[in-house]
Amino acid sequence: MPETDFSKTGVPAASIRHNVMLSSLSRWRIGGAADVVMTPRDESDLAAILRYIKAAAVPHVIIGDGSNLLFDDAGFRGVIVHIGRSFGGCDISPDDATIAAGAGFWVPSLVRHSVNAGLAGIIHAIGIPGTLGGLVVMNGGSQRKGIGDHVVAVEAMDYEGRLHRLEKADLGFAYRRSVLQDGGLVVTRVLLQLTPGDAVALRREAISIMAARRAKFPKVRANCGSVFVSDPKLYALMGPPGEAIEKAGLKGLRMNGAQISPEHANFIVNNGGAHSEDVLRLIHEARARVAEASGIWMEAEVRHVRPDGVIRPAHISAAELTASLSSDDRCPAPL
Ligand SMILES: Cc1cc2nc3c(=O)[nH]c(=O)nc-3n(C[C@H](O)[C@H](O)[C@H](O)COP(=O)(O)OP(=O)(O)OC[C@H]3O[C@@H](n4cnc5c(N)ncnc54)[C@H](O)[C@@H]3O)c2cc1C
CATH class of the missing domain: 3.90.78.10 (UDP-N-acetylenolpyruvoylglucosamine reductase, C-terminal domain)
Known part of the structure; x- marks a missing residue:
């Protein structure tokens, strides 16, 4: 990694960690040390980090919960930017059946909120352990569905620290694919359009999806979910x-x-x-x-x-x- 001084970003020292084992950031519990892990507290931190990364040409990787990532035993000579819980927040509008939530929002909690508000559409994602940003980037889902079906727009930051609104048509959703996988933007917020439903029936469906997943999937050992996509x-x-x-x-x-x-x-x-x-x-x-x-x-x-x-x-x-x-x-x- 080139010579770096991340204190120049203005991001507090507590948000910058050195020599972090990547195994602690992956659901597979595999991976050697990364030089630096930065956890921005808000958009202003993120903008400072991305500008610095660009100016200093620092190798970097954006991660959410690491639930779809195999890190290498050789680690990573660069900066991991971790979009975590501080990019949370979830605004539900039952009247127009929309949810706007931060990229770091935990997906199972988001689905539970939607169910409690009587909003249908994303219940298939109830058991997916990751952040909303990661889910949108991967167009993740279950039962052959993808979160992209319900995305209206995404707010994402470029490496100059500018925020952009990308509409669904810009996002190139296909099975487990979106243009966000090509890099260049960090998702900060997502707007979803759901449909009105019955909270009791949705709750029942959520319980049955979770029971089916528990019966089918490995229970104890560390894993990263399905390894291969269906063809x-x-x-x-x-x-x-x-x-x-x-x-x-x-x-x-x-x-x-x-x-x-x-x-x-x-x-x-x-x-x-x-x-x-x-x-x-x-x-x-x-x-x-x-x-x-x-x-x-x-x-x-x-x-x-x-x-x-x-x-x-x-x-x-x-x-x-x-x-x-x-x-x-x-x-x-x-x-
Ligand atoms: C037990 C288990 C069960 C699973 N079941 C399913 C399932 O049923 N269906 C399914 O689709 N997946 C499943 N997964 C895989 C995984 O949970 C999803 O892919 C999840 O959506 C990834 O979210 P994450 O926050 O962990 O992203 P990460 O794994 O951290 O990152 C995934 C990708 O997104 C990028 N990324 C993450 N956040 C951002 C951001 N804010 N901006 C830009 N890029 C970003 C990363 O660079 C990376 O390329 C499962 C995983 C586990 C461990």
């Missing part, structure tokens, strides 16, 4: 990614501390001491075996953060890593 062609041949991986005989496959979950094969769990390389090798093995059976190479939903700060779908890093290993050093077949 309609693969779905027709072998089912969703978890079923395809299971049919390929890989459920339970271990690579040191990482394991394809014995509960749901589209999850990789950290049983303790897993390294980023272990996860990447399991990702590659799952793709390769499913491709042998179907001719289709699955793509990852989770993102790998390289030590140089490039964020990309983890299967690309997995393929690169595996190509660099000799064939007799590949992932062993499941027992």
